[in-house]
Amino acid sequence: MAADRTDPVVGTPHGAVRGRYEHGIAVFRGIPYAAPPFGPRRFLPPEPPEPWDGVRDAGAFGPTAPKPPYSEAFARYLSDPVIPGDDCLNLNVWTPEPSPGARLPVLVWLHGGALTRGSSAVPVYDGRAFARDGVVLVSVNYRLGTEGYGLFPDAPANPGLRDQLAALRWVHTSIAAFGGDPARVTLAGQSAGAISAGALVAAPQAQGLVRRAVLQSGTPEAAERDKVRRMVRRMAGRLKIPATAEAFAAVDRDLLLRIQAEVGRLSSPVLGGPAFGIVVDGDLVPRDPLRALVDGDAARGVDLLMGWTRDEYRLWLVPGGLVEHVDRLGAVALAGAMARCHCGHEVPRGYRALHPDASPAELVGQLVTDHLLRAPMHRLADARPGSSYVYEFAWPSNLPRLGACHALELGFVFDTGETPESARLAGQGAPQELADAMHSAWVRFVTDGDPGWEPWDTAHPVRIFGDGAPYTAYGPRDPEVGLWPAVAGAPDRADGAHAARSAELAATVRRLRRSVGARLH
Numbered sequence: 153m154a155a156d157r158t159d160p161v162v163g164t165p166h167g168a169v170r171g172r173y174e175h176g177i178a179v180f181r182g183i184p185y186a187a188p189p190f191g192p193r194r195f196l197p198p199e200p201p202e203p204w205d206g207v208r209d210a211g212a213f214g215p216t217a218p219k220p221p222y223s224e225a226f227a228r229y230l231s232d233p234v235i236p237g238d239d240c241l242n243l244n245v246w247t248p249e250p251s252p253g254a255r256l257p258v259l260v261w262l263h264g265g266a267l268t269r270g271s272s273a274v275p276v277y278d279g280r281a282f283a284r285d286g287v288v289l290v291s292v293n294y295r296l297g298t299e300g301y302g303l304f305p306d307a308p309a310n311p312g313l314r315d316q317l318a319a320l321r322w323v324h325t326s327i328a329a330f331g332g333d334p335a336r337v338t339l340a341g342q343s344a345g346a347i348s349a350g351a352l353v354a355a356p357q358a359q360g361l362v363r364r365a366v367l368q369s370g371t372p373e374a375a376e377r378d379k380v381r382r383m384v385r386r387m388a389g390r391l392k393i394p395a396t397a398e399a400f401a402a403v404d405r406d407l408l409l410r411i412q413a414e415v416g417r418l419s420s421p422v423l424g425g426p427a428f429g430i431v432v433d434g435d436l437v438p439r440d441p442l443r444a445l446v447d448g449d450a451a452r453g454v455d456l457l458m459g460w461t462r463d464e465y466r467l468w469l470v471p472g473g474l475v476e477h478v479d480r481l482g483a484v485a486l487a488g489a490m491a492r493c494h495c496g497h498e499v500p501r502g503y504r505a506l507h508p509d510a511s512p513a514e515l516v517g518q519l520v521t522d523h524l525l526r527a528p529m530h531r532l533a534d535a536r537p538g539s540s541y542v543y544e545f546a547w548p549s550n551l552p553r554l555g556a557c558h559a560l561e562l563g564f565v566f567d568t569g570e571t572p573e574s575a576r577l578a579g580q581g582a583p584q585e586l587a588d589a590m591h592s593a594w595v596r597f598v599t600d601g602d603p604g605w606e607p608w609d610t611a612h613p614v615r616i617f618g619d620g621a622p623y624t625a626y627g628p629r630d631p632e633v634g635l636w637p638a639v640a641g642a643p644d645r646a647d648g649a650h651a652a653r654s655a656e657l658a659a660t661v662r663r664l665r666r667s668v669g670a671r672l673h
Contacts, residue, residue: 160250164326167204171250172211177283178250180330182214185322186241186315189295195307195397198241198318214242216271217296218405220413225471230559231573232265233273243319244272246279246289247331254331257338257598260323261291262316264343264370264559267428268297268416276574281567285595288332292319294348297412298387298400301428303380307397309433316348317436320361338364338598342562346370346458351430354441354450362451364601366594367458368565369558371528372441375429383428386415420468421524442528446535455601456536457594459543459614460525463555465517467577470553478513489516493523533608540608541597544625546618547586550579556618564617567591589622 160171160178171180186198193199215237222230249256259282263270272291279289292315294300300312308314324334339362341349350372352358353365381395388395390411391403400408419427432439444450469475478485486500493499503515510518533540545561554560554577563574564587574582593615597603605615605624612627 161207162250162329164322164329166201168207169210170207171245175280175284176248177280178245178247178330179280180210180245180247180250181212182239182242183208183210183245184214184239184242185292185319188238189241189299189311189315190238194401195299195302195304195311197308197311197314201241213244213271213273214293215240216273217293218299218409219265219269219271219296220409222269223472225473229467229471229554229576231274231276231576232269233271235271235273240293240295241315241318242272243290243292243322244279245327245330246283248283248286248288249331250329251331252328255328255333255336256286256288256331257336258288258290258323258327258332258334259338259340259366259594259598260320261289262294262339262341262345262348263291264341264345265296266419267301267312267344267348267430268412270296270344274573275571276562276566276568278566278568278571281591282595282598285592287595287598288327288330290319290323290327290332292316294319297428298384298408301380301430302384302397302400303377303431304384304395304397304400308435309431310436313348313351313430314436316352317355317358320352320358324361336363336598337361338366340366340368340594341370342368342559343370347373347430350445351437351441353454354444355436356438356450357436359451362454364455364457364597365451366597367456367529368561369460369464369525371458371525371532372445373430373528374432374437374440374442375427377431379427380429380431383415383419387411390415421465421520442532446531454539455597456532456540457543457597457603458529458532458540459545460521460529461545461556461558461561462618463517463548464521464525464558465513466553466555467558467560469513469517470557475511475513475553478516479511482512485512485516489519493519495519495523537609538607539601541603541605541615542608542613543593543603543615543617545590546616547583549577550581551577561590561617563587564590565594586617590617593622 157173160173161168169180169183171178184201187193187201189198213235216235217240222232261277263272263277272293277291279291282289294315295312303309323337327334339349339352346367347370349365350367353362354372385395393399416427430437500515503519533542546556548555549557549560560577563569563578567587568574569582569587593603606613613624616623616625
């Protein structure tokens with residue numbers, strides 16, 4: 153359908169939708185890509201939405217998936233709007249030209265939140281800047297927590313991931329009418345959204361739907377089935393019901409969320425308690441996604457942009473006062489981190505040699521960050537040289553003690569630093585020039601696959617986005633080294649000090665590898 157400048161109207165396979173022009177950008181919110189996942193559809197794979205007659209209004213965000221609120225400590229830093237309603241499998245589109253002839257690159261965004269929180273309605277994810285720069289931005293809601301990732305004997309696994317696949321298929325069949333090119337789709341996400349994006353890139357059922365992928369602070373992984381089962385069983389024990397989908401479906405939804413929050417209170421990346429996660433299911437996820445991407449032929453034509461923030465762990469530890477708690481525990485905390493990362497005593501010893509002034513919390517945080525992010529991303533980039541680009545976000549928040557923490561880069565990637573929600577993490581006065589640099593790099597990658605620095609090779613180039621102009625740092629040249637150090641090297645040069653530090657890092661990481669063994673290979 154034609155779009156006029158007052159109210160853009162676009163046809164989809166299920167009916168027409170009317171959006172709004174905002175600052176010259178056509179915005180469509182709350183478009184259903186699947187039917188409401190409740191009643192007889194609860195805990196089942198998504199089904200197509202019922203077609204509608206006439207023109208459906210798409211001026212406001214649709215309902216968000218059921219989720220517990222953040223704790224008061226985390227709510228200071230993270231925004232998580234709640235929009236009531238059952239029709240929560242919906243998405244939003246920002247486009248500069250809602251017409252089939254535009255054929256613009258498309259970025260599909262999967263929000264983070266540990267698969268238990270978050271939504272596409274978070275203001276930090278506003279897609280206006282991407283659309284302003286010629287990219288069609290699609291952001292997606294999907295089922296969370298028990299509804300999306302509960303593991304039951306009487307229901308298929310991974311319904312939340314299946315929702316995301318349904319949204320990708322909707323993009324493939326519908327996005328051309330909004331001005332997008334279905335052959336140039338980049339799937340992107342942060343944290344749990346990145347883990348989901350990696351799983352979908354590796355999934356046989358998603359082949360051909362994605363040309364590029366962006367993994368921000370999350371790597372492809374499959375959770376241990378027993379860990380997810382423990383989460384469900386503990387909830388069932390609290391509720392005094394069988395651990396089945398049928399029994400859970402009969403529980404009041406608010407009570408279910410309350411019990412989920414109580415049982416999952418120790419499920420942070422550092423603590424490693426029972427948690428929801430994507431599991432190998434023999435269907436959508438036939439094998440561990442990281443192994444499929446590293447060892448197999450999965451998604452060989454897909455370009456990757458991936459990276460981490462320098463101080464990921466500070467968002468996991470600072471809000472709840474865990475920094476002080478971990479520091480008090482000292483050696484006990486390090487022992488817990490060794491168990492979490494499946495490593496021996498030489499690993500924290502090596503970290504201590506590299507960072508002699510670091511506190512126990514800093515050592516634990518960097519150890520867990522390497523285990524969860526840097527090492528797997530290094531493996532992934534090594535397996536796909538020439539088509540992988542790696543970055544580190546190193547700008548420290550203006551708020552005390554957060555440093556360059558988990559999720560801080562989002563306002564810079566989306567160029568939404570002016571929103572109060574971005575300031576919750578960044579503080580006031582975040583540098584616009586850094587947002588310009590990061591956002592433009594993402595736009596370039598989505599558009600033609602080149603973010604503006606060299607792809608991964610034996611020199612280990614990592615683009616550093618921090619104070620001042622971005623620069624490229626290079627890791628140790630030693631081929632045995634498998635971990636990227638927490639401290640980046642000198643910008644675009646190999647002076648004597650950097651060479652000596654590279655040699656020191658190489659020797660230390662060889663020791664770490666011998667201790668960690670096959671888990672980092």
